[in-house]
Amino acid sequence: MTGEDVAGLFADETRVRVFAAVALGATSAAEVVERTGLPAREALLALRRLEEREAVAAHTDGLVVSYDSFRRLAREAAGRRPAQDHGTGDERVETLLRTFVQDGRLVKLPARWNRKKLVLRHIAERTFEPGREYAESEVDERLRAWCEGGRPDHVTLRRYLVDLRHLHRSDGVYRRPVEDTARIG
Numbered sequence: 001m002t003g004e005d006v007a008g009l010f011a012d013e014t015r016v017r018v019f020a021a022v023a024l025g026a027t028s029a030a031e032v033v034e035r036t037g038l039p040a041r042e043a044l045l046a047l048r049r050l051e052e053r054e055a056v057a058a059h060t061d062g063l064v065v066s067y068d069s070f071r072r073l074a075r076e077a078a079g080r081r082p083a084q085d086h087g088t089g090d091e092r093v094e095t096l097l098r099t100f101v102q103d104g105r106l107v108k109l110p111a112r113w114n115r116k117k118l119v120l121r122h123i124a125e126r127t128f129e130p131g132r133e134y135a136e137s138e139v140d141e142r143l144r145a146w147c148e149g150g151r152p153d154h155v156t157l158r159r160y161l162v163d164l165r166h167l168h169r170s171d172g173v174y175r176r177p178v179e180d181t182a183r184i185g
Contacts, residue, residue: 009053014038018046019055027062097122106146117164124166128176139174
C-alpha cells in the first residue's frame with residue numbers, strides 16, 4: 001500500500017465507515033454490518049477491499065486495523081522527504097533548525113534560551129541585509145512570512161531581534177548591524 005493507495009482507499013465513504021467500525025471495535029463482518037448500518041453486500045465488499053489493501057486484517061481475535069501498514073507508510077513518507085539544509089555548515093545547528101524552521105517558516109521558538117538565540121540569529125541573517133535600513137512596516141511584513149502557520153507572532157520576533165541586537169531600532173527605522181554578519185554555529 002502506498003500513500004496514493006491510502007487516499008484512494010479512503011475516498012469511498014462506505015470504506016471509511018467500515019474502517020471506522022473496525023477501528024472502534026467491530027471484530028467480525030456481522031458486527032461491521034450492524035455498526036455501519038450498511039447493506040451487508042456493500043459492507044462486505046468494502047471490508048474485503050480494506051483487507052486486500054492491508055488497512056484491515058483478520059486475526060485470531062477478529063478484525064483489527066493494520067497499524068503496522070500505516071506505520072510503514074509513515075516511515076516511507078518520512079524517508080522520501082529530503083532533510084532541509086539551512087546552509088550553516090554545522091550539523092548540530094542544522095538539526096536544531098530542522099526542528100524549529102520548516103519550509104521557510106518558524107514552527108515554534110525553542111524553550112531553551114541558547115537554542116532560541118541560534119534560531120533568531122538564523123532568521124535575522126536570512127531576512128535582513130547588514131547595514132540596510134528598514135521601516136517598521138517592512139520589518140513586520142518580512143517577519144510575518146516566518147510566522148505563517150506557526151505559533152510565534154511577528155511582534156515577538158521583532159522584539160527578540162532588537163533585544164538580542166540582531167536589529168537596531170532608532171526613530172522607527174530598523175537596521176541589521178554590519179558586525180552581525182558572522183555565521184551561526
